[in-house]
Amino acid sequence: MHELSIVKHVIKTLREVAEDNKVSRIGSVTLEIGEVSGVVIEQLTDCWNYFRDKDELVRGAPLYVETVEAVTFCTACEKTYETVRFGRICPHCGSPETYLLRGNEFSIKQIEAE
């Protein structure tokens, strides 16, 4: 459900980009998605494949996804660690005073314009 609306938002944004750049056909779209952004890439791709053929602008265009590894920073010991493996608690010192450095990305990185 969530992925369906994301695809609709992506296509809406692409329409605006195409207009601004005077592009009539998009050949491919590359997204950058963080590991902990909550997006299921398989579902996103399924929704994309369904919707792209309903829109002249992106008909047949493949969707490429680049995953960004999630990294958390600990403010207590000032070290970083893998978010997916250890969660919110720092594996180096046990402190819960941590914040996400990256991994929540959710952006359209680039498009190929025909």
Next chain:
Amino acid sequence: MKVIELKMTVTDSNDRDAQALRRELSERGIFLINLMSAPGSGKTTLLSRTITDLAGRADIAVMEADIASDVDAQRISALGAESVQVHTDGMCHMDAGMTRMGLAGMEGANGIVFLENVGNLICPAEFDTGAHKNVMILSVPEGDDKPLKYPLMFSRSDALVITKMDASPYFDFDIETVERRVKKLNPDILIFPVSAKTGEGMEAWESYILSEWEKSHA
């Protein structure tokens, strides 16, 4: 083939639309409050009580967003408040475009408008609806661990209403634990423990709504 580098967040177009909507609403004198929660947290009951208590002090209208049915809108209409039902057609959240369409069906609205978002703790937090304030509702039976499981919702909300406080003797729900967990995610959040059934805490919540509304058109 030409490559265009974009680096735009996926919600960019919605964010712009939401900013524009917020300005338009302020010009029309409408104060929009986005209410978000899980299904069954007591949003409609809280709103019903708020509308009744504030009768004569503020004009309140309600936009009900659900995947299907109009049972919530009927409950609000029965109180004499203007209400509109928006069907999201399977979508799990409201965005600024949908909110705008819903508001177009509420010409009489002039004052406070509550948007009762789709019952869901995940994506409503990611999409700006154009509201002036975001309020989250957590009910006692849902448990005091929700801030740990759905951190984004708690960090994006201006206020948290904890409903069904009258049921707390029957649940292992520790209000201090919730407050601690929530403040850690969002130190500025305001917390209102209430029971729409007994009226406990309702006055503090209602004063907050009134004072924010007054501030908005001062």
